[in-house]
Amino acid sequence: MATFKTRAQYVADDLRERILGGEFKGGSQLRQDALAKDYEVSRIPVREALLTLESEGLVEFHAHRGAFTTELSVAAIRELFDLRVLLETYVLRHAIPNLTAADLDHAASILRQYDAALDSGSQIDNWSDYNFAFHHALYAPSGLPETLAMIGQLNTKSGRYIRMQLVYTREIEKAEVEHRQLLELARQGDVDRTCQLLETHIKDAAEGIAAVLEKSLRSA
Amino acid sequence: MATFKTRAQYVADDLRERILGGEFKGGSQLRQDALAKDYEVSRIPVREALLTLESEGLVEFHAHRGAFTTELSVAAIRELFDLRVLLETYVLRHAIPNLTAADLDHAASILRQYDAALDSGSQIDNWSDYNFAFHHALYAPSGLPETLAMIGQLNTKSGRYIRMQLVYTREIEKAEVEHRQLLELARQGDVDRTCQLLETHIKDAAEGIAAVLEKSLRSA
DNA sequence: GCCATAGGGATTGCATACAATATCCAGATT
DNA sequence: AATCTGGATATTGTATGCAATCCCTATGGC
Numbered sequence: 001m002a003t004f005k006t007r008a009q010y011v012a013d014d015l016r017e018r019i020l021g022g023e024f025k026g027g028s029q030l031r032q033d034a035l036a037k038d039y040e041v042s043r044i045p046v047r048e049a050l051l052t053l054e055s056e057g058l059v060e061f062h063a064h065r066g067a068f069t070t071e072l073s074v075a076a077i078r079e080l081f082d083l084r085v086l087l088e089t090y091v092l093r094h095a096i097p098n099l100t101a102a103d104l105d106h107a108a109s110i111l112r113q114y115d116a117a118l119d120s121g122s123q124i125d126n127w128s129d130y131n132f133a134f135h136h137a138l139y140a141p142s143g144l145p146e147t148l149a150m151i152g153q154l155n156t157k158s159g160r161y162i163r164m165q166l167v168y169t170r171e172i173e174k175a176e177v178e179h180r181q182l183l184e185l186a187r188q189g190d191v192d193r194t195c196q197l198l199e200t201h202i203k204d205a206a207e208g209i210a211a212v213l214e215k216s217l218r219s220a
Numbered sequence: 221m222a223t224f225k226t227r228a229q230y231v232a233d234d235l236r237e238r239i240l241g242g243e244f245k246g247g248s249q250l251r252q253d254a255l256a257k258d259y260e261v262s263r264i265p266v267r268e269a270l271l272t273l274e275s276e277g278l279v280e281f282h283a284h285r286g287a288f289t290t291e292l293s294v295a296a297i298r299e300l301f302d303l304r305v306l307l308e309t310y311v312l313r314h315a316i317p318n319l320t321a322a323d324l325d326h327a328a329s330i331l332r333q334y335d336a337a338l339d340s341g342s343q344i345d346n347w348s349d350y351n352f353a354f355h356h357a358l359y360a361p362s363g364l365p366e367t368l369a370m371i372g373q374l375n376t377k378s379g380r381y382i383r384m385q386l387v388y389t390r391e392i393e394k395a396e397v398e399h400r401q402l403l404e405l406a407r408q409g410d411v412d413r414t415c416q417l418l419e420t421h422i423k424d425a426a427e428g429i430a431a432v433l434e435k436s437l438r439s440a
Numbered sequence: 441g442c443c444a445t446a447g448g449g450a451t452t453g454c455a456t457a458c459a460a461t462a463t464c465c466a467g468a469t470t
Numbered sequence: 471a472a473t474c475t476g477g478a479t480a481t482t483g484t485a486t487g488c489a490a491t492c493c494c495t496a497t498g499g500c
Binding site: 006007008048063064065 | 482483484485486490491492493
């Protein structure tokens with residue numbers, strides 16, 4: 001059961017990936033007709049997919065003018081990352097006391113998977129997914145599903161900019177080191193220091209993105 | 221401009237109100253055909269409205285079985301209200317230093333409006349809206365639109381239960397008193413005490429709702 | 441030269457109609 | 471008696487086509 005996926009969901013998933021991957025620059029118009037031909041479906045599932053993406057904050061509808069990819073201001077990016085700090089330290093604080101050996105192993109295995117992928121020189125595109133998977137592995141034992149869902153929303157909404165930064169900078173190695181430190185501190189059960197590291201981990205990423213964005217704004 | 225409202229939006233707004241108002245109990249099936257006849261539109265806008273409500277967490281789609289109103293567990297309610305405390309004290313903390321005389325007047329006028337409505341014995345249904353409007357008035361000067369949007373989501377998602385409590389108890393008067401205290405403390409610029417009051421204000425509501433829910437679960 | 445304004449064209453928003461899927465219940469089987 | 475099977479039925483999911491709305495440009499007035 002539940003293995004059925006509507007065309008609308010398929011289009012939404014693919015389109016989300018394309019937007020996050022930077023195929024559409026901020027403010028691009030997404031015409032229903034063109035997308036429908038692209039995916040060889042009618043405009044109905046395309047429209048529903050766009051509605052879904054709208055609710056995720058990736059596109060905006062302008063009545064009778066269509067959907068446009070959203071463009072976040074530097075201020076909005078900073079705000080979203082400040083929210084991430086707030087919510088993610090919150091769940092982490094609740095998760096650490098519940099971390100089992102299995103949880104820690106799972107998180108560690110994600111890091112190993114990533115290393116393997118890196119060594120084999122595979123694409124950088126889905127680092128973002130690995131990154132989120134690792135964070136999620138640390139947060140899941142919090143037993144706070146609603147909060148995790150909101151954190152997921154925040155990540156989706158800012159996802160395009162996270163990937164942008166990764167293209168322009170070499171922040172991944174630094175993030176990887178920090179991930180290992182996070183895991184080690186969590187293993188020791190040192191709540192305060194883990195959360196503090198997480199805070200700088202997220203804030204550094206935000207500053208990196210802000211710098212990239214401001215540079216690209218100046219050049220435009 | 222932007223004064224145009226699609227049928228889908230109209231249906232979504234009305235249906236949201238009906239769900240929050242308790243017309244549909246948790247877990248009710250919402251058949252597209254019936255709703256379409258109800259609103260004298262085709263199933264397309266109904267479907268889009270249901271998708272919107274799904275993204276707001278008010279309904280759930282079961283593939284080929286239709287949409288059902290969601291039912292929140294007591295744990296989920298508690299979690300949502302804990303999140304509200306976290307996010308709302310956060311924005312309030314940022315808003316208080318920015319509060320202008322006009323902002324305070326605006327908040328005060330909302331309280332007066334509510335009093336007038338109460339005295340004239342009008343319906344209690346939209347107290348929830350007044351409540352949110354007052355809170356929003358205090359938070360808006362924070363200049364944190366993304367955070368405010370998330371707070372709005374949390375309120376929508378738990379809205380049905382907030383109204384449930386108001387029917388069964390007489391919490392409104394207490395809340396009103398606290399609103400005036402909040403306004404006064406904010407006027408004085410006492411950030412810590414205002415946030416502390418806000419915290420208990422929200423937590424008390426959560427406990428009231430949890431009590432009502434648990435009672436109704438036992439009787440069921 | 442600048443602003444208001446009407447008509448053409450492009451695109452969305454929606455209604456109708458059809459296809460696809462899950463559920464339900466009767467009947468057979470063990 | 472309980473479980474499994476299969477077809478009828480109800481309901482969703484999608485395609486097609488049309489109507490409504492907005493943008494754009496050209497034209498006229500000041």
